[in-house]
Amino acid sequence: AQSVTQLGSHVSVSEGALVLLRCNYSSSVPPYLFWYVQYPNQGLQLLLKYTSAATLVKGINGFEAEFKKSETSFHLTKPSAHMSDAAEYFCAVSPGSSNTGKLIFGQGTTLQVKP
Amino acid sequence: DAGVIQSPRHEVTEMGQEVTLRCKPISGHDYLFWYRQTMMRGLELLIYFNNNVPIDDSGMPEDRFSAKMPNASFSTLKIQPSEPRDSAVYFCASSLQGNYGYTFGSGTRLTVV
Numbered sequence: 001a002q003s004v005t006q007l008g009s010h011v012s013v014s015e016g017a018l019v020l021l022r023c024n025y026s027s028s029v030p031p032y033l034f035w036y037v038q039y040p041n042q043g044l045q046l047l048l049k050y051t052s053a054a055t056l057v058k059g060i061n062g063f064e065a066e067f068k069k070s071e072t073s074f075h076l077t078k079p080s081a082h083m084s085d086a087a088e089y090f091c092a093v094s095p096g097s098s099n100t101g102k103l104i105f106g107q108g109t110t111l112q113v114k115p
Numbered sequence: 116d117a118g119v120i121q122s123p124r125h126e127v128t129e130m131g132q133e134v135t136l137r138c139k140p141i142s143g144h145d146y147l148f149w150y151r152q153t154m155m156r157g158l159e160l161l162i163y164f165n166n167n168v169p170i171d172d173s174g175m176p177e178d179r180f181s182a183k184m185p186n187a188s189f190s191t192l193k194i195q196p197s198e199p200r201d202s203a204v205y206f207c208a209s210s211l212q213g214n215y216g217y218t219f220g221s222g223t224r225l226t227v228v
Contacts, residue, residue, distance in 0.1 A: 034216055043119075043206055043219035051215065090158065102171065103148075103217060105158040 002027045002093045006106035014114050019063075019078040021109050023091035026072065033074040034092040034103065035065055044090060050074060061085070086113045119220035121207050127226045133195040136223045139188055140209030148217060149182055149192050150206040158206075164190065197227045 007022040025031055032051045036044040048059025055067040065076045074091060091106040120139040128134050140147050148163040162172040167184045175182070179198070184190040194201055204224050208217035 032215075036219075043221045044208075044217075045219070046216045049216045102160065102163065104160075107157045 002031065002095055002104045004091050004093050004104055004106035006089075006091050006109050008109055009107065010110045010112065012112040012114060013081045015083055016080050019076070019081045019085065019111065021076040021089050021091075021111065023065075023074045023076065023106060024072050025074060025091070025093045027093055027095060029095045032094045033065075033067060034094075035059065035063070035074075035076050036090045036092060036105075037061075038088045038090065038108075040087075047076070047089075081111075081113045083113050083115065086111055119207055119209050119218050121205075121220035121223050123223060124221065125224045125226075127228065128197055130198055130227055131196045132227075133193065134197045134201075134225060134227075136192040136205050136207075136225070138190045138192070138207030138220060140190070140207070141218055142188065144209035144211050144218075145187075146210045146212070146217075147184060147190050148208045148210075149190070150208065152204045152206060152222070153202075161192070194225075197225075199227045201225060202227050 003026045005024045013019055034049045035047040037047050038044045047063050048057045050057050050067045058064045063078045065074050067074050088108045088110050090108050092103045094103045122137045145166050149161040151159045151161055159174055161174045162182045163170055164184045180194055182192045204222045206219050206222045208219045210217045
């Protein structure tokens, strides 16, 4: 079975500061991992995905995430926050090998960016 | 591509009424998912289809909920009768081969009064 834990339901940073959103996963098989972003009143948009290739994954809008098997983590980072990054972020996991198509989402982290 | 299209964007209905939510997936995608999002429970997978066939409906909360996918370009989620606790944002998503990331629609905000 797969599960995802996002540490911190709310994260607040100043504009220009480092963004770090934490995600830990549990999976009995090698996982595929994803980060999605949701802006107010919109659907979720894929930021980046790990599918067993390079462990450091670069996504859209300057975000990146590193898959660390030893820590069962897939934290999302961005070197310098922008006001437009304020949104809710979701980490998700699926069992990569069995291709069930089923994504399990974390509870989400709301990112606030202060001027 | 126009993306995943959901209709209506907003629906307000009275308790006991039937509600039908509609979804048009991205052409060529072989998986379709219905999710519900609430503040209390976050994102919940209700049901998903592969090649128009329901694969897992274990997340459908009650018999009042039903979903169909009559063809590759259309799916419906029906609630009959609706209750206030069904109020939520319902998302449809589609993907190619399941595990490579979904594309979500903009959602339907359902309010049952």
